[in-house]
Amino acid sequence: NAGVTQTPKFQVLKTGQSMTLQCAQDMNHEYMSWYRQDPGMGLRLIHYSVGAGITDQGEVPNGYNVSRSTTEDFPLRLLSAAPSQTSVYFCASSDRRTVGYTFGSGTRLTVV
Amino acid sequence: TQLLEQSPQFLSIQEGENLTVYCNSSSVFSSLQWYRQEPGEGPVLLVTVVTGGEVKKLKRLTFQFGDARKDSSLHITAAQPGDTGLYLCAARGRRTDSWGKLQFGAGTQVVVTP
Numbered sequence: 001n002a003g004v005t006q007t008p009k010f011q012v013l014k015t016g017q018s019m020t021l022q023c024a025q026d027m028n029h030e031y032m033s034w035y036r037q038d039p040g041m042g043l044r045l046i047h048y049s050v051g052a053g054i055t056d057q058g059e060v061p062n063g064y065n066v067s068r069s070t071t072e073d074f075p076l077r078l079l080s081a082a083p084s085q086t087s088v089y090f091c092a093s094s095d096r097r098t099v100g101y102t103f104g105s106g107t108r109l110t111v112v
Numbered sequence: 113t114q115l116l117e118q119s120p121q122f123l124s125i126q127e128g129e130n131l132t133v134y135c136n137s138s139s140v141f142s143s144l145q146w147y148r149q150e151p152g153e154g155p156v157l158l159v160t161v162v163t164g165g166e167v168k169k170l171k172r173l174t175f176q177f178g179d180a181r182k183d184s185s186l187h188i189t190a191a192q193p194g195d196t197g198l199y200l201c202a203a204r205g206r207r208t209d210s211w212g213k214l215q216f217g218a219g220t221q222v223v224v225t226p
Contacts, residue, residue, distance in 0.1 A: 004154075031212045040121075042200060042218035043155070050212035058213065090154050094214070100145050101202075101214060103154030 002026050006091050006104035013081040013111045021076040021107050023091030031094040032074040033058070033101065034066065036087040043090065049074055081111045115139070116201055116217035124223045128190055133220045135201035136183045142204055142211070144177055144184045149198040149219075158186075191224045198222075 007022045025032065033048040045058030047066040055066050063085060065077040078085060088108050092101035119134045135144070143162045147155035159168050161177035161184060168175045174187040188195055202216045
């Protein structure tokens with residue numbers, strides 16, 4: 001199984017540009033989430049979804065949009081990139097509350 | 113919003129020594145998880161604890177969930193260089209509408225030198 005696949009692995013954006021970080025899982029998991037990781041701050045939850053058509057905000061949702069049209073895909077959109085969004089982004093999925101999340105390998109984003 | 117506090121932030125020990133990492137909160141959780149993350153990779157699940165007072169062992173790693181389900185600890189016996197990594201605790205809330213919301217502590221960076 002491929003697990004959780006994130007693309008791209010690296011991206012450089014100019015301030016004000018938009019882009020979509022892709023996330024796909026092939027495990028038929030209900031729950032999917034997006035996190036950002038900054039030095040000394042662990043992983044902070046951006047948005048999450050408990051099923052197709054259902055999304056909700058996490059701790060740091062501002063500047064990001066998500067949608068969940070299928071069980072498999074959960075893209076994260078940056079509408080107008082800012083230097084403060086320079087970070088490593090992780091997508092993760094899980095199928096039950098007592099089961100851990102499976103993480104993708106991350107996208108390293110730099111906004112200049 | 114639940115807050116998970118991990119301590120210490122950084123731990124450097126010699127091979128063969130023991131170490132303990134703590135994860136504390138004022139909130140009650142339905143379950144708590146521990147992950148390990150290596151540079152350039154996503155976190156990998158080590159264990160999930162669900163029942164208050166639960167103790168789980170994974171080779172040289174021992175995980176404990178507090179009786180009140182507000183805190184947890186990770187103890188490593190006879191640490192090896194391969195144990196080096198960022199250890200993260202994570203938890204979901206008690207309410208069913210928060211089960212999809214897994215939140216993390218800031219992590220403890222463990223370095224084990226030969």
